[in-house]
Amino acid sequence: MNKELYRQAVKMTERSYAPFSKFRVGAALLAEDGQIFTGCNVENSSFGGTICAERTAFVKAVSEGVTRFKKIAIASSGGEAWPCGICRQFMREFCDDDFEIITGNDEDSLRVYTMKEILPEGFKL
Numbered sequence: 001m002n003k004e005l006y007r008q009a010v011k012m013t014e015r016s017y018a019p020f021s022k023f024r025v026g027a028a029l030l031a032e033d034g035q036i037f038t039g040c041n042v043e044n045s046s047f048g049g050t051i052c053a054e055r056t057a058f059v060k061a062v063s064e065g066v067t068r069f070k071k072i073a074i075a076s077s078g079g080e081a082w083p084c085g086i087c088r089q090f091m092r093e094f095c096d097d098d099f100e101i102i103t104g105n106d107e108d109s110l111r112v113y114t115m116k117e118i119l120p121e122g123f124k125l
Contacts (some may be wrong), residue, residue, distance in 0.1 A: 002102050005073035006107050027072055035057060091119075101114070
């Protein structure tokens with residue numbers, strides 16, 4: 001499943017809108033019910049309006065009524081990609097400590113970390 005999610009994340013990099021940074025990111029989010037939601041980064045000339053691939057995938061899922069997740073794969077035009085600080089806290093809102101984050105330079109060199117590992121003291125109500 002990790003490789004399949006990563007492949008979907010790689011495909012989403014092609015849909016990225018990144019005219020400023022040229023850093024194309026894709027994500028594939030696996031919900032507990034087996035649905036997969038994808039996303040890509042969408043930049044904006046008002047830089048604060050930019051949204052990351054991870055949050056795009058989460059917002060798509062939540063807008064469809066899905067709020068329980070197992071893992072997310074992230075890929076970029078530059079190889080391995082990790083969630084930024086805002087994305088880590090955004091994901092923490094919906095994910096338990098054992099939620100998995102998958103990334104790598106390619107599908108044969110994937111690394112997997114848990115939410116607890118990438119945001120050890122994340123805030124959650």
